[in-house]
Amino acid sequence: MRKGLLILLALLFIAAQAKAQSDPLIVNVEGRRTISLDGRWKAIVDPYGIGEEQKYFRDAHQRTASDLIEYNFDTADWLDVPGDWNSQRERLFLYEGAVWYRRLFDYQRSAGKRLFVYFGAANYIADVYLNGERIGRHEGGFTPFNFEITDRVRDGSNSLIVRVDNRRLREGVPTLVTDWWNYGGLTRSVALVEVPETFIQDYFIQLQKGTRDRIAGWVKLNGKRLVQRVTIRIPELNLSQAVNTDANGYAAFSFQAKLDLWTPENPKLYDVQLVAETDSVTDQIGFRSIEVRGTDILLNGRPVFLRGICLHEEAPFRSGRAFSREEARTLLGWAKELGCNFVRLAHYPHNEQMVREADRMGLLVWAEVPVYWGIQWESRETLANALNQLTEEITRDKNRAAIAIWSVANETPQSEARLRFLRSLIERARELDPTRLVSAAMLPRRPAEDIYVIDDPLGQYVDVLGCNEYVGWYDGLPEKADRVQWQIAYQKPLIISEFGAGAVYGLHGDRLTRWTEEYQEEVYRHQIGMLRRIPLLRGVSPWILMDFRSPRRPLVGIQDFYNRKGVISNRGEKKRAFYVLREFYRELQERSGANVR
Incomplete structure (x- = not known):
């Protein structure tokens, strides 16, 4: 009985850790409907790491003269996002540690729409909270991540708080010693990404390996209606190829194309459209072989x-x-x-x-x-x-x-x-x-x-x-x-x-x-x-x-x-x-x- 309980607790811990990580990445965010959260964010420097104990993520306010709250985002200094804190404030030039960011935003939910918060990057560990609730963590200072907040965003005003910690870690990637500046903060853009209930999450469209006239790839849907017809179009070439996704929302494709190949001398890009029954997205893609x-x-x-x-x-x-x-x-x-x-x-x-x-x-x-x-x-x-x-x-x-x-x-x-x-x-x-x-x-x-x-x-x-x-x-x-x-x-x-x-x-x-x-x-x-x-x-x-x-x-x-x-x-x-x-x-x-x- 005790052994079974320990196993159950371990499984619950693993599940909780997995849930804390970011959701599957949405590609080509600039081709989606987005609401930029770039600009001036309130920021509290936390060199001793007391913010979690003091519950900065709750964004609390003093409501009576007797309330004891030892932080206040409203009166805190600003930091620009995207941007690193080292170059924005002289006293943070050599700082390595935690900084808490806050951004208020208004939003009105729409039926049939899902909402994600997308980060271009945050160096190095980011803990993300919405309206006082933790929605996830990401580790790694140079890659994008996103979290779905469809069921957590409120109509009207919302408080997004991010704790960013750029302390170097022996077990980290990179590790303790590098030969570049450890710029900390929300160093790349932050945006809300609004998508349909079932949307085109990811796709891969390149030349099939070993060819110079055949496009191959795949498309992946995310949502409840995973079985759909998806059409890949390249209007300039008058090309259109339709595929049906499987029960996992996935479909592979391959088709011939007479292409003007991308080179450094002629960096040709085509507008490529992916049109599903519930979503569509356009990207600029070049085609070339490298081997x-x-x-x-x-x-x-x-x-x-x-x-x-x-x-x-x-x-x-x-x-x-x-x-x-x-x-x-x-x-x-x-x-x-x-x-x-x-x-x-x-x-x-x-x-x-x-x-x-x-x-x-x-x-x-x-x-x-x-x-x-x-x-x-x-x-x-x-x-x-x-x-x-x-x-x-x-x-x-x-x-x-x-x-x-x-x-x-x-x-x-x-x-x-x-x-x-x-x-x-x-x-x-x-x-x-x-x-x-x-x-x-x-x-x-x-x-x-x-x-x-x-x-x-x-x-x-x-x-x-x-x-x-x-x-x-x-x-x-x-x-x-x-x-x-x-x-x-x-x-x-x-x-x-x-x-x-x-x-x-x-x-x-x-x-x-x-x-x-x-x-x-x-x-x-x-x-x-x-x-x-x-x-x-x-x-x-x-x-x-x-x-x-x-x-x-x-x-x-x-x-x-x-x-x-x-x-x-x-x-x-x-x-x-x-x-x-x-x-x-x-x-x-x-x-x-x-x-x-």
Whole structure:
């Protein structure tokens, strides 16, 4: 009897934990009917974590002079959403902890409508309450989540309260130590999403793997009327394909299409409509194939060399986390000016506007989850967290033509546990999206002073090898690159996913004086010479487009909490290395070869 009771309690606990997590993600929120909750939210800083004990989520008010309530959202300061708290208030610049946000909104319920509250992201743990009732929790600072509030929203005024805690966790993803700023808060847009009782929750529409003239995918309904007829239309092509969903609301489809394929030179997007009996949604989707053949990366069947650059989600010109379409256009515009056809979005999923603008502007994307450095490889909870973040990223972005590579890790130390962990992520990526390539940024082995070897066991399982190296900065002086020889254990295409050097814009000296533009320029010149000699090289993404904030970079007068490896300063000023790299990319573009040998 006692054993049975314990089992029942355990099952109830698991069920409660599952209920606390976010509901299945709604894709293409910008194609739905939404009510923006962006703007100024009231915010209470909670450094000692007393808000739950004091029940901040109840949004209580003093009703008599005798009432004792030790918080008041009405008189609290504001924080802008989307936005991080670090850059909005000077006293929160280095703050890591909890902040409670409140947003009041009015709503009138409609018959036959369901309502969700959608968050673009919240760093790192978000606990969400509506009208004093907890509706769920989400962990992970860079992926979207939503909760249904149909039965909890009130006609008239409602109080939405979110506790956001950005404290770094040993078991977290990422873990305790990173090399980027831990911007806390509701860093991306928040919206109410109104949908029919049965709606199109998710869909996948891309070229069928191995083809360039056949569209394939699936659609998933959510609601009570799961058996419906759904029509996929591409009006520009006069195409229409109807399918019937099964008892689970799912239907797969496949049909021929004569397409103008998406390329960086011609980033063609089509308006694609999905029309069910109870709902419809329109998306802009490009179609292109990306695959590996031997040691080549093929875009639409033709070898492509990836002329890239890394970038963080750091706002240009101002301090803070980037989140807007305008900021995405600025950052990606600089990449295009540099001559890029490719960007590596490090080291976490960037905001959806970044990926959609890459779609529109013609930039292939390496998208990454923050499995970074020393993750707890043996922890089942950490693996579940990483799998969930990867799932949310792929769910959101799988219909974007720009996405070419899903990356599962960056600079992770080798071990058997790590290999098992990352293989699980690779398997999940391929299960969710078999049409794209999988990679990881690995580290080379150095058996001798001038020998670099790529033989990480993870290389067996990825489609494309990624490798970070800093010859000339962390390893010797710039001229060392002239002597380095590369040995690669796998016959697969290779991307040098990082190289670079730090420089302060406007600081000049001789070519061997650290932190000067001349030193950074010298590193790039010698690196380019070395790149030409690397066998199997099919892409590069130097580190990094723009200077970005990092707590690991305290050198006063030089770094001032910025990583200075950008070829552009955080104020938008181009360093000498920018022009060296642009010249190299122009040469590659003119040659239009599959490699630089």
